[in-house]
Amino acid sequence: MGMRVLVVGNGAREDALSWRLAVSPSCEAVFAAPGNAGTASRGENWNIPVTNGKALSARCKEERIDLVVLGPETAIAAGVGDRLRDAGIPTFGPDRSAGRLESSKIFSKHFMERHEIPTANAVVVHTLSAALKTLDEWTGACVIKADGLASGKGVIVAPDAQVARDVLTEWYGASRIPGGGAGVLLEEKLEGRELSVFAIGDGRALYPFAAACDYKRAGDGDTGPNTGGMGAYSPPHGFPSDMEDQVRMRIIAPTLRGLLAEGERYIGVLYCGLMWTLNGPYVIEFNARFGDPETQVLMPRVNGDFAAFLKSAADGALDPSAASLSERTCVGVVLATTDYPRSNAPLPNLPGDISLSEGVQAFWGASTSQNGKINAAGGRVLTVTALGGDLASARSEAYTAVGKIAKRFGSSTGLTFRRDIALV
Numbered sequence: 001m002g003m004r005v006l007v008v009g010n011g012a013r014e015d016a017l018s019w020r021l022a023v024s025p026s027c028e029a030v031f032a033a034p035g036n037a038g039t040a041s042r043g044e045n046w047n048i049p050v051t052n053g054k055a056l057s058a059r060c061k062e063e064r065i066d067l068v069v070l071g072p073e074t075a076i077a078a079g080v081g082d083r084l085r086d087a088g089i090p091t092f093g094p095d096r097s098a099g100r101l102e103s104s105k106i107f108s109k110h111f112m113e114r115h116e117i118p119t120a121n122a123v124v125v126h127t128l129s130a131a132l133k134t135l136d137e138w139t140g141a142c143v144i145k146a147d148g149l150a151s152g153k154g155v156i157v158a159p160d161a162q163v164a165r166d167v168l169t170e171w172y173g174a175s176r177i178p179g180g181g182a183g184v185l186l187e188e189k190l191e192g193r194e195l196s197v198f199a200i201g202d203g204r205a206l207y208p209f210a211a212a213c214d215y216k217r218a219g220d221g222d223t224g225p226n227t228g229g230m231g232a233y234s235p236p237h238g239f240p241s242d243m244e245d246q247v248r249m250r251i252i253a254p255t256l257r258g259l260l261a262e263g264e265r266y267i268g269v270l271y272c273g274l275m276w277t278l279n280g281p282y283v284i285e286f287n288a289r290f291g292d293p294e295t296q297v298l299m300p301r302v303n304g305d306f307a308a309f310l311k312s313a314a315d316g317a318l319d320p321s322a323a324s325l326s327e328r329t330c331v332g333v334v335l336a337t338t339d340y341p342r343s344n345a346p347l348p349n350l351p352g353d354i355s356l357s358e359g360v361q362a363f364w365g366a367s368t369s370q371n372g373k374i375n376a377a378g379g380r381v382l383t384v385t386a387l388g389g390d391l392a393s394a395r396s397e398a399y400t401a402v403g404k405i406a407k408r409f410g411s412s413t414g415l416t417f418r419r420d421i422a423l424v
Helices: 012-022 053-063 073-077 080-086 105-114 128-135 161-173 243-261 294-301 306-314 391-409
Strands: 003-009 027-034 067-070 122-125 142-146 155-158 184-188 193-202 206-214 217-219 223-226 231-234 267-277 280-287 302-304 323-325 329-337 347-351 360-364 367-370 373-376 380-388
Touching: 003 012, 003 053, 003 306, 012 027, 012 294, 012 306, 012 360, 012 380, 027 053, 053 080, 067 080, 067 306, 073 080, 105 122, 105 184, 105 280, 122 128, 128 161, 128 184, 142 161, 155 161, 161 184, 193 243, 193 294, 193 306, 206 243, 206 294, 231 294, 231 391, 243 267, 243 280, 267 306, 294 302, 294 329, 294 360, 294 380, 302 306, 306 323, 329 391, 347 391, 360 391, 380 391
Parallel strands: 003 027, 003 067
Antiparallel strands: 122 184, 142 155, 142 184, 193 206, 193 267, 206 231, 217 223, 231 329, 267 280, 302 323, 329 380, 347 373, 360 380, 367 373
């Protein structure tokens, strides 16, 4: 009997995870909760919210689920991992306590300071008056970070102190701090190139598994507001040859030591969002799950038995030999609704029969399928990925596919995308 696996979430990340898990030799069936149009094509979707740990645990028992993979940060912050493990269900995803590395920017910053993990200098404020007093002596750009989860929209890079004052006056004045709460980080702006490194934790160790580069700003040339991500590519290009060794030594090793010292048993993905500076890697942020859209460019590169790989981590004894990464390059481009991230206008009746060439995949964002048509919730609608022998060929294949899909959908849908993804 093979494994029965549940993927929790409904975005393109979960579609990509479901797709890769479904073709794992050890996987018998894959389910999703609540899932989307993509996950529905390969298994049953459960109409259960990602934060409802009680209902998810009960259904997992009924369906004899062998492994749960937590996708979104909201599930982790809600303690779904705790609930599932308490019910004896193997779960790939950290508990609520360890997940604070993502769910609280302030907790994460203090953790890095305690354990001497390279990160930007920052000041924590909880009131407008404290923020304005800090900014009176601020020079240069200021990165403003809301403490709580804000779906990639709680970070603003202010070019100077006056812009930062304006932002914070609006946030505090209207009680509209993204993610809620009152805590805000005011952080120095690091200079360099961004990359994301994904380490797999089994409660005892953190194993560097993959790396990618993503594009967070809405417009070409890194202009416009921050989004959840408009595209990505893997592996990163243009970094030092000892990049992985430096990240392991300077970031992952002290993070693991810190987690163990503080009694945290980290099971799942630790996403290290890094800035590669003249002095090497610095942590911009930690996430407690696979990234989106990075996951969509990692999954096509995965070889081996991915389900067995994640199950071994969930069981507390990671088997690194169960899965590996292809040396091929993957590029992914996100198609989004026109006003994203300012608004998420739903798109009904999109064609569900997208013709794709070999090595090209299309992963649906939040959506449902009905009578062969796709009803998309809006925002990031589709991530189109392509494999290639090098970055240029993968990029060319991805954009060729994007053009065909955009034409298939028709101009009336108003989908937009960045045209400079992986233009390194």
